[in-house]
Amino acid sequence: MSKKPAKPVGYPEFLKELLEAKSPTGHEFAAQKVIDDHVEKSADKYSKDALGNRIAELKGDGGPTLMFAGHIDEIGLIISHVDDKGYLYFEFLGGHDQIIPSGRRLHILTRNGPVLGITGKRAVHLLSPEDRKRVPERHDMWIDIGVNNRADALAIVRIGDPAIYTDGPEILRGSIGVARAFDDKAGAYVCMEAFRRLSKEKKLAARVVSVATTQEEIGTRGAQVSAQGINPQVSIAVDVGHATDHPDADNRKFGRFTLSGGPIIARGPCWTSCHADQQRGGRVWPSGGSFRRLVASLLPTRHRACAL
Numbered sequence: 386m387s388k389k390p391a392k393p394v395g396y397p398e399f400l401k402e403l404l405e406a407k408s409p410t411g412h413e414f415a416a417q418k419v420i421d422d423h424v425e426k427s428a429d430k431y432s433k434d435a436l437g438n439r440i441a442e443l444k445g446d447g448g449p450t451l452m453f454a455g456h457i458d459e460i461g462l463i464i465s466h467v468d469d470k471g472y473l474y475f476e477f478l479g480g481h482d483q484i485i486p487s488g489r490r491l492h493i494l495t496r497n498g499p500v501l502g503i504t505g506k507r508a509v510h511l512l513s514p515e516d517r518k519r520v521p522e523r524h525d526m527w528i529d530i531g532v533n534n535r536a537d538a539l540a541i542v543r544i545g546d547p548a549i550y551t552d553g554p555e556i557l558r559g560s561i562g563v564a565r566a567f568d569d570k571a572g573a574y575v576c577m578e579a580f581r582r583l584s585k586e587k588k589l590a591a592r593v594v595s596v597a598t599t600q601e602e603i604g605t606r607g608a609q610v611s612a613q614g615i616n617p618q619v620s621i622a623v624d625v626g627h628a629t630d631h632p633d634a635d636n637r638k639f640g641r642f643t644l645s646g647g648p649i650i651a652r653g654p655c656w657t658s659c660h661a662d663q664q665r666g667g668r669v670w671p672s673g674g675s676f677r678r679l680v681a682s683l684l685p686t687r688h689r690a691c692a693l
């Protein structure tokens with residue numbers, strides 16, 4: 386029996402803006418602005434901390450504190466060296482599959498705005514049979530911005546400038562989203578959209594605090610800091626998880642999760658114990674001994690880093 390074709394859907398505007406925001410970890414400015422624009426007006430209290438977290442609060446009716454957390458940073462690269470011919474070398478911002486950077490278009494986020502660059506490496510025709518079999522090391526690749534020397538490159542780009550891949554959000558077959566940064570703009574969107582809807586409720590039994598967190602990709606820093614301040618009794622973090630419905634996922638090892646099967650709710654001692662001290666994708670730390678429940682909701686995605 387053939388599957389009924391999916392009804393065409395588009396991205397909600399808020400999610401689309403988040404996915405388009407260039408926000409490599411530690412440089413989340415564009416995504417922060419999207420959160421400010423869409424969420425601040427729905428909050429009883431709205432704050433920004435030194436790490437750049439965006440913290441939206443509904444005061445509620447004196448009940449426990451419920452915290453939502455989703456991160457708005459994404460993986461990227463950071464310029465670490467410029468050679469005499471003007472080629473740029475980089476390090477990774479966040480956990481990276483080393484096969485991903487080869488042959489990509491990038492935007493380097495300079496003080497004068499995004500600059501297009503292309504990652505290069507020695508062409509396959511020029512590689513030895515042995516080298517063809519191996520994944521290139523980071524230093525085997527470079528970024529070409531179309532200049533001829535170091536001085537010209539440094540007039541445009543500074544060492545320490547971050548870069549991200551240029552891929553924007555698109556739709557496959559009417560209803561499947563493809564985007565560079567579902568990890569974790571999708572989760573941050575879920576948290577903040579839930580918050581906006583709750584803000585329309587007349588009476589809330591809990592104080593609700595929803596946080597768009599920063600620097601998750603380099604150590605869940607924003608979530609840790611904000612949780613200390615908020616001191617929630619219950620915390621729900623939303624990040625991406627692995628859909629295992631592609632040809633190279635062994636369900637015996639990884640479980641069975643499908644792209645359209647709804648969220649993965651993590652269960653187990655680490656997720657709900659009063660001593661829980663970490664969770665994948667949005668670490669939230671107990672604070673002051675009053676922390677009760679930690680729940681993780683993971684949105685299934687395929688092909689992480691060029692997520693579907």
Ligand SMILES: [Zn+2]
Nearest residue numbers: 568569624666
């Ligand atoms: Zn994540």
